[in-house]
Amino acid sequence: MSRYIMVIDTRRCVGCQDCVVACQTENNVPSGYCRDWITETASGEYPTVRLEIRSERCNHCDNPPCVHCCPTGASHVHERGGVVLVTPEKCIGCKACLASCPYDARFIHPKGYADKCTFCIHRVERGLDPACVSVCPTHCMHFGDAEDPLSGVSRLLATRPHHTLLPEAGTKPRIYYLT
Amino acid sequence: MNALSRRRFLRISASSVIAAGLGSRALGPLRAASATRAPSGDLQRIPTFCDLCFWKCGAVASVRDGQLWKIEGNPLDPLCRGRLCPRGTGGIGAHSDPDRLRAPLLRTHERGEEKWKEVTWEEAIDYIAEKMKRIAASHGPEAMALFSHGIGGTFLKHTLKAYGTPNIAAPSFAQCRGPRDVGFRLTFGEDVGSPERTDIAHAECLVLIGSHLGENMHNTQVQEFATAVGRGARLIVVDPRLSVAASKAHHYLPIKPGTDLALILAWMQVIVTEKRYDIDYVTRHGFGFDAFAAALAEYTPEWAYVETGIDPETIRATAREMARYRPATLVHPGRHVNWNGDDAQRSRAIALLNALLGSWGRKGGFYQPVTMDIPAYPYPPYPKAGKPKVDNPDHRYPFAHETLTTGIREATISGAPYPIKGWMVYATNLLQALPNEAETLRAIQALDLLVVVDVVPSEMAAWADVVLPESTYLERHDDLNPEYFREPFLALRQPVVEAPHDQKPNWWIARELAVKLGLGAFYPWKHIEEYLEHRVKAAGLDYATLKRDGILRGPPQPIYWADGVPAEFDTPSGKIEFYSSQLAKAGFDPVPRYTPPVSGPPGSFRLLFGRAPMHSFSRTHTNRLLSGLMDENVVWVNQMVATRAGLKSGDWVRLRNQDGALSNRIAVKATERIRPDCVYLVHGFGHKARGLRHAFGKGASDAGLITRYRTDPLMGGTAMNVNFVTLEPAEAV
Numbered sequence A: 001m002s003r004y005i006m007v008i009d010t011r012r013c014v015g016c017q018d019c020v021v022a023c024q025t026e027n028n029v030p031s032g033y034c035r036d037w038i039t040e041t042a043s044g045e046y047p048t049v050r051l052e053i054r055s056e057r058c059n060h061c062d063n064p065p066c067v068h069c070c071p072t073g074a075s076h077v078h079e080r081g082g083v084v085l086v087t088p089e090k091c092i093g094c095k096a097c098l099a100s101c102p103y104d105a106r107f108i109h110p111k112g113y114a115d116k117c118t119f120c121i122h123r124v125e126r127g128l129d130p131a132c133v134s135v136c137p138t139h140c141m142h143f144g145d146a147e148d149p150l151s152g153v154s155r156l157l158a159t160r161p162h163h164t165l166l167p168e169a170g171t172k173p174r175i176y177y178l179t
Numbered sequence B: 001m002n003a004l005s006r007r008r009f010l011r012i013s014a015s016s017v018i019a020a021g022l023g024s025r026a027l028g029p030l031r032a033a034s035a036t037r038a039p040s041g042d043l044q045r046i047p048t049f050c051d052l053c054f055w056k057c058g059a060v061a062s063v064r065d066g067q068l069w070k071i072e073g074n075p076l077d078p079l080c081r082g083r084l085c086p087r088g089t090g091g092i093g094a095h096s097d098p099d100r101l102r103a104p105l106l107r108t109h110e111r112g113e114e115k116w117k118e119v120t121w122e123e124a125i126d127y128i129a130e131k132m133k134r135i136a137a138s139h140g141p142e143a144m145a146l147f148s149h150g151i152g153g154t155f156l157k158h159t160l161k162a163y164g165t166p167n168i169a170a171p172s173f174a175q176c177r178g179p180r181d182v183g184f185r186l187t188f189g190e191d192v193g194s195p196e197r198t199d200i201a202h203a204e205c206l207v208l209i210g211s212h213l214g215e216n217m218h219n220t221q222v223q224e225f226a227t228a229v230g231r232g233a234r235l236i237v238v239d240p241r242l243s244v245a246a247s248k249a250h251h252y253l254p255i256k257p258g259t260d261l262a263l264i265l266a267w268m269q270v271i272v273t274e275k276r277y278d279i280d281y282v283t284r285h286g287f288g289f290d291a292f293a294a295a296l297a298e299y300t301p302e303w304a305y306v307e308t309g310i311d312p313e314t315i316r317a318t319a320r321e322m323a324r325y326r327p328a329t330l331v332h333p334g335r336h337v338n339w340n341g342d343d344a345q346r347s348r349a350i351a352l353l354n355a356l357l358g359s360w361g362r363k364g365g366f367y368q369p370v371t372m373d374i375p376a377y378p379y380p381p382y383p384k385a386g387k388p389k390v391d392n393p394d395h396r397y398p399f400a401h402e403t404l405t406t407g408i409r410e411a412t413i414s415g416a417p418y419p420i421k422g423w424m425v426y427a428t429n430l431l432q433a434l435p436n437e438a439e440t441l442r443a444i445q446a447l448d449l450l451v452v453v454d455v456v457p458s459e460m461a462a463w464a465d466v467v468l469p470e471s472t473y474l475e476r477h478d479d480l481n482p483e484y485f486r487e488p489f490l491a492l493r494q495p496v497v498e499a500p501h502d503q504k505p506n507w508w509i510a511r512e513l514a515v516k517l518g519l520g521a522f523y524p525w526k527h528i529e530e531y532l533e534h535r536v537k538a539a540g541l542d543y544a545t546l547k548r549d550g551i552l553r554g555p556p557q558p559i560y561w562a563d564g565v566p567a568e569f570d571t572p573s574g575k576i577e578f579y580s581s582q583l584a585k586a587g588f589d590p591v592p593r594y595t596p597p598v599s600g601p602p603g604s605f606r607l608l609f610g611r612a613p614m615h616s617f618s619r620t621h622t623n624r625l626l627s628g629l630m631d632e633n634v635v636w637v638n639q640m641v642a643t644r645a646g647l648k649s650g651d652w653v654r655l656r657n658q659d660g661a662l663s664n665r666i667a668v669k670a671t672e673r674i675r676p677d678c679v680y681l682v683h684g685f686g687h688k689a690r691g692l693r694h695a696f697g698k699g700a701s702d703a704g705l706i707t708r709y710r711t712d713p714l715m716g717g718t719a720m721n722v723n724f725v726t727l728e729p730a731e732a733v
Helices: A018-026 A065-069 A096-100 A131-135 A152-159 B006-014 B121-139 B151-163 B171-188 B219-230 B260-273 B279-285 B289-296 B301-308 B312-325 B343-357 B405-414 B437-445 B506-516 B528-538 B543-549 B581-585 B639-644
Strands: A004-009 A036-045 A048-057 A075-077 A084-086 A141-145 A175-178 B043-049 B058-064 B067-073 B105-107 B116-118 B144-148 B205-209 B234-238 B251-253 B329-331 B422-426 B449-454 B466-469 B481-483 B489-491 B551-553 B605-610 B634-638 B652-657 B666-671 B678-682 B724-729
Touching: A004 A048, A004 A152, A018 A036, A018 A048, A018 A131, A018 B067, A048 A175, A065 A075, A065 A096, A131 A141, A131 B067, A141 A152, A152 A175, B105 B121, B121 B144, B121 B422, B121 B449, B121 B466, B121 B506, B144 B151, B144 B405, B151 B422, B151 B506, B171 B343, B171 B405, B205 B260, B205 B312, B234 B312, B251 B312, B260 B289, B260 B301, B260 B312, B260 B343, B279 B343, B301 B312, B312 B329, B312 B343, B329 B343, B405 B437, B506 B528, B528 B543, B543 B551, B634 B639, B639 B666
Parallel strands: A004 A175, B144 B422, B205 B234, B205 B329, B234 B251, B422 B449, B449 B466, B605 B678, B634 B666
Antiparallel strands: A004 A141, A036 A048, A075 A084, B043 B058, B058 B067, B105 B116, B105 B466, B481 B489, B489 B551, B605 B724, B634 B678, B652 B666, B652 B724
């Protein structure tokens, strides 16, 4: 059983937002919406400032509140890689999942269903990386199977310090940030 | 109509990178698809190369059922290695931009009123040709000038040279990289080039002086920068603003703006007095080292501390670090370097520092670019211009080796040394690119003819007599690109979709104009593909393969001295000129000397500007995909300064400069990432052209606040970081 994760190297990332545009074009995300975005956090006082730039998206949590709260089963865990997906035809647009997501990763598509990052499962099934990973000019993003100890992502997590977002929420997020 | 949740918008706007778009208009060629389904339909993948900036990355466009779907990097392209930057990825927004020019326009009211009538191409080109003939008859063909930026200008340059004018210029020299190229020429006898010959990928120690790689999104350089950071290369960043690059640095030097030359001189002083330079390299290749070393004596780190605010121990430590990793220490020459008026000398000091470190010609320093030999098309010879170029009379700027835009502007206003009566402007928004907008407008008012060829209705187009709508790079062929780079390759630009309206490619426009001017003999070919195929064949290459792959790569060639590249210098001494007799003879400092920067009125902030990764100049702000990433600029204000002024992030202000020029309203970004004595804007916003409907009035224009400039005495570059602003509260609206 595979378990897809993303490992993002904040040292290399420059926050250019190529990942955002690539997702929008690859997935025909409607204008004005995005499935991934850049967050910058700065701490300290000039000139001693620590800056972290992160490409963020759905965390495809191991313990996904959006799936637990979905009344129709539209939000579900895909058999491949444990990716969290939405079946638009089953979604009634009730927004329970939007409210439950601590990462604010979802939005209601103009067509009425909840939408978000799919880890580009349509690409992954064809042996490709997600669009954001494949486009990144800094090679800061890595996608792969955490169950495979020899995968690039497993080796990065084994050798580099990292953190996840809001671990205290108990969702067991699967996007890891190398620091 | 705001499609974003309030919650998300707030979170995003609180960060400095505004990640989500506010536009509510659906993009033309994009169709909603279900979340998880693979795209279907007839899919074509057509290679070309990008035009969102001048880097010319290889791209592959996916066209599904005749509609553009996405653009990705061409894996065969050595520049982008299969990965475009956000602008390239967002290139389809240029094709589908609802604000783009659609049909030729002829002015019907006063210049600048943006009132035109749509005319046919024949009427427009007849009008231009008639005016150009009259200008040639009354004043000579030299009275026409062409301003052109990018590879798309090739054929208009050809037509204008055939017409007989030598006055062809681009802002990329006097407003951008000119001082750097002059400084390096004076030292090594050669330019840094574009793409820069910087071997960032192999640098052990990288020094950036005001160069904000990552925000300045020159693809190859950013890729190599990330590689260098990823493998732990030492990074020293000098900038009044804690740029993205600075946030990754081992040493961030928060320099007082305008004093960079003092720091560079002190670094060299340390490296020379402590004998940490590459003695063998300097002895073998250097000229005038002793005079150079003597001239440095006064520039101690203690002296530099007073000027720069960088403490002497940091200056020594960073100088020693550079020396430790030499020759794989790269002191980056930068690109937009028109800052203070001492720019060519500062660039020369950067060249000299690299020379001390022995990085020129060495791995991890500056490589020797190589190219493919593609013969030029066999055109008839151009007529000899009757007069010398107008921009630099009596070689007043003796080291200007390219034409000065601002020199042409000055001649247009004064009529001396001879009148300039017509401007043709291709793909460059001079009103945002040149300093002092009022001077540009005065020059425009002296013209009998102003033609603008562009994709979008820029500020420059707003003042034109005739506006010619060009097809975007995705809809046209352009000249071949046999790039100067690490390895030889040839790239082809070819259309991937049709132009949506009555837009035409520049080659067609240039050819039609030449024919109307009676210069048809200069266009022996009828369609550009005849020209392209001729050149490719003449080089012994296969055009069909180039069309299929977009890129043809040549065999690798040596790019470092160690691999056989000869260490040759096209300088008067044939060596690296630590002391420049050329400069001495022309009355300039043979070794760079420091002069303090101009200071502003009390209580004012120096205005600094730079780039954002998703925009190019002032040309991409109506691209809905890219404006979705950054819709307007913000003014960076030091947190403490903002607090004292009662300002917080998101508050609206206007900037007023020392001459009273007032900006549009702009949101404050109160931040710990900038010094208290300056403010910073991303360049190119604050559009005044009403035709740029989506971008009109959004953000503030740095160009509008750059009423003053200092001209570099060596080469005529216009330094722009010499303006000062205060902040005034503005209505929230």
